[in-house]
Every structure is written in structure tokens, then in C-alpha cells.
Amino acid sequence: MLSDIKEYTLSSLQFGAFPTDYRDTDEAYKNSRVAILGVPFDGTATYQSGTKLGPNAILNASINVEPYDNELDEIYTIGIFTIGTLNIEEIHTDAKKVVDTLYQTSRGIVKDNKFLVTLGGEHSISQGVIRAYKEKYRKLSVLQLDAHLDMMGQFGGTRFSHASVSRRVVEDLKCKVTSFGVRVVSKEELLFAQKKKDAVSVFYAKDIHDNDDWHDQALETLEDHVYITLDVDGFDTSIMPATGTPVPGGLGWYRTIDFLRKVYKDKKVVGFDVVELKPNPGNEAPNFLVANLVYKNIGFYKKYTLHT
Numbered sequence: 001m002l003s004d005i006k007e008y009t010l011s012s013l014q015f016g017a018f019p020t021d022y023r024d025t026d027e028a029y030k031n032s033r034v035a036i037l038g039v040p041f042d043g044t045a046t047y048q049s050g051t052k053l054g055p056n057a058i059l060n061a062s063i064n065v066e067p068y069d070n071e072l073d074e075i076y077t078i079g080i081f082t083i084g085t086l087n088i089e090e091i092h093t094d095a096k097k098v099v100d101t102l103y104q105t106s107r108g109i110v111k112d113n114k115f116l117v118t119l120g121g122e123h124s125i126s127q128g129v130i131r132a133y134k135e136k137y138r139k140l141s142v143l144q145l146d147a148h149l150d151m152m153g154q155f156g157g158t159r160f161s162h163a164s165v166s167r168r169v170v171e172d173l174k175c176k177v178t179s180f181g182v183r184v185v186s187k188e189e190l191l192f193a194q195k196k197k198d199a200v201s202v203f204y205a206k207d208i209h210d211n212d213d214w215h216d217q218a219l220e221t222l223e224d225h226v227y228i229t230l231d232v233d234g235f236d237t238s239i240m241p242a243t244g245t246p247v248p249g250g251l252g253w254y255r256t257i258d259f260l261r262k263v264y265k266d267k268k269v270v271g272f273d274v275v276e277l278k279p280n281p282g283n284e285a286p287n288f289l290v291a292n293l294v295y296k297n298i299g300f301y302k303k304y305t306l307h308t
Contacts, residue, residue: 001108002029002083008105009084012038013059015117016295018067018076025081032079033306034298035114037105039086039121041098042278044161048244054277055085055119058294061287065295072299078306080298083109095124095160102128110136110271115301117294120275122244123150123162126229127169133227133270134173140270141176141223142169143263145234145256147247149182149202151189162276167192170199178221180214180259181205181234181251205234205249215259219266226263228272228297232290242286244278253289257296264300272297 002025015036022028029035038055045051059082067076086105091097102118106129109116118129123146134140144150144166151170155163169175180203185193193200201221208214233243236250263269277290 001112002026005083005105005108008087008101009037010087012056012082012084013063014082015059015062015080016065016067016076017063018080029081029083032081033115034078034080034117034301035109036080036082036117036119037086037109038084038119039088039102039125041086041088041092041121041125043092043098043122044095044124044156044158045122045244046156046163048278050278051120051122051244051276053279054121054275057277057279057287058119058274058290061284062291062294064288065291069295069299072296072303075295075299075302078298078302095158099124099128099160103131106132107135116271117298118273119294120273120277123165123229123231123275124160126273126275127160127165127173129271129273130169130175130227131173134175137225137270139223140225140227141178141221142166143222143226143228144177144179144231145181145229145251146179146231147181147205147233147245147250148184148231149179149189149193151192151200152186153188170196176221176223177201178218179203180208180218183249184247205251209249209251209255212255212258215262218259219262222263222267224268226267226269228260228263228269230272230274230293231276232274232286233276239289240286242278242280242283243276260297261300264304269301269305
């Protein structure tokens with residue numbers, strides 16, 4: 001129920017500027033297949049902070065997203081309702097409490113059978129949403145766009161760090177993780193990935209940035225039900241400089257979109273998040289890229305997943 005979920009959230013802009021004909025927010029939520037939730041958290045950031053400003057930057061940019069997509073038609077007709085942003089004012093110094101609160105909130109949205117889109121915020125938040133989805137889908141795998149593996153045992157004194165999120169997903173939530181666009185790996189993470197080779201698959205940016213030869217192999221690593229987490233630092237810095245750790249050598253827009261399209265065609269995507277946008281004042285292009293990335297993924301869900 002929306003009233004229960006609202007206990008955990010603050011109001012925000014709606015995603016996009018799309019025509020609607022609802023009497024009130026309860027009716028809008030009930031009739032929307034997609035629910036959007038922002039999580040303005042960057043409490044474990046270790047290089048550049050500022051991702052807490054990401055959700056509002058995405059929502060602000062989304063107002064200028066064209067409702068019609070020449071591939072996917074009028075995506076918004078699926079019903080897109082923005083619940084608001086997670087209220088973390090009193091817990092923002094405790095990453096575990098933030099993750100647990102997001103889990104409780106996500107759990108209600110998932111129970112309402114919504115396709116949940118989460119806007120970060122830093123990457124640590126993903127584990128809260130994935131936990132909620134894992135309760136519904138016993139065999140759930142996670143597809144991760146990222147410059148990093150995020151498989152440290154702990155970082156900065158917490159197991160709930162952005163650098164440990166995928167480690168938690170594999171060890172604690174027992175999900176397979178397939179990462180693509182990776183170009184930074186610590187020795188600890190490499191050893192963990194080798195040890196957990198049945199649960200961890202890695203596609204390095206240097207091997208995939210200029211070809212599609214890896215697509216089928218990557219798809220084979222995924223379960224039928226897939227949660228997608230998109231860390232924007234997986235993109236090349238030429239199109240995505242607005243992130244806390246802008247690592248050179250990332251992926252381009254079209255090749256990333258082409259792969260994601262195949263995932264939606266081949267698997268049942270249950271939800272996704274976009275994280276690690278650190279808005280750079282005066283440069284709206286990265287914010288607008290993310291807003292379009294969100295809309296495109298919703299369009300893929302509508303066309304390829306919803307009615308299968």
C-alpha cells in the first residue's frame with residue numbers, strides 16, 4: 001500500500017513530464033506498472049562525494065526527456081509513478097540502517113507487483129533492493145555495469161560499503177553476479193572472483209568495448225530472472241564524467257544499450273537501479289544521459305518483459 005511506503009519517503013519531482021489523468025496519488029500508484037524511488041545517500045563515498053544529489057538531478061533532467069521514443073513508442077503509457085526519495089535524514093551516517101530501511105521500503109513496492117526503478121545515490125544501496133527481490137524470486141541473478149567489481153570484504157570500516165555491495169549480494173543474498181565494463185580490480189576481489197567462479201562472471205571493458213562477441217556468453221551466465229544495477233562509472237568518462245570515480249576506458253552508449261536490449265529480450269528483468277551519478281554543476285549532459293537511460297530501460301521492460 002502506498003500509505004505504508006510513504007512512511008519511509010519524502011516527496012519529490014515526478015520522473016518525466018508525461019500526460020496523466022488520475023484523480024489522486026493513490027490512483028496514480030495503483031495504475032502505474034513502474035515505481036521510481038530515489039535514495040540520496042553517499043555515506044561510504046571514499047573519493048568524491050556528491051552522489052546524494054544524484055536522484056534530484058535525474059528527476060530534474062527527466063522533465064526534458066521526449067515522451068516518444070522512435071524505437072519503443074510512448075513508453076510512459078505503461079504508467080510511471082515516482083514515490084519520492086527515501087527519508088534518511090536521521091540515519092545517513094549508518095550505511096546498514098540505510099540499506100535496511102531501503103529493503104523495508106522496497107519490500108512493500110515489490111509486494112505491490114511494481115517494477116521498481118531505484119535512483120542513487122551510491123552503489124551500496126543496491127543490496128537493499130536486491131534483498132527484497134530475492135525474497136520473491138528464489139533464482140535471481142544480478143547484472144552489473146561497473147568500472148569496479150565492488151567485491152571487497154569490507155571497506156572504510158563497513159561491510160555495507162559501495163565497494164562491497166556485490167560481495168554482499170554473492171555471499172549474503174546468494175545471487176549470481178555478472179559484471180561488465182570492469183577495469184579496476186583489487187587483488188582481494190580477483191581472488192574472491194576466482195574462488196566463487198560459479199557465482200561470479202566478469203567481462204572486462206578492454207575485451208568488450210568495441211565488439212558484441214561476448215553477449216551470448218554473458219546471457220548464459222544469467223538466471224531467468226534478472227535484476228540490473230547500472231553504476232554510471234561503467235560508461236566512458238567522455239560521456240560520463242559526473243561520477244565519484246571516473247575511470248578511463250569505459251563503455252559507450254550504443255553498445256551498452258544494444259546489450260541491455262538483448263537482456264530484456266532473453267530474460268525476465270524484474271527491476272533495476274542507476275547509481276553513482278555525482279552531478280557536476282554547469283554540465284547537465286550526464287544527468288540527461290541517466291534520465292534517458294532510465295526511460296530506455298523502462299521501455300525495454302514494457303516491450304520485451306511485461307507481456308511475456
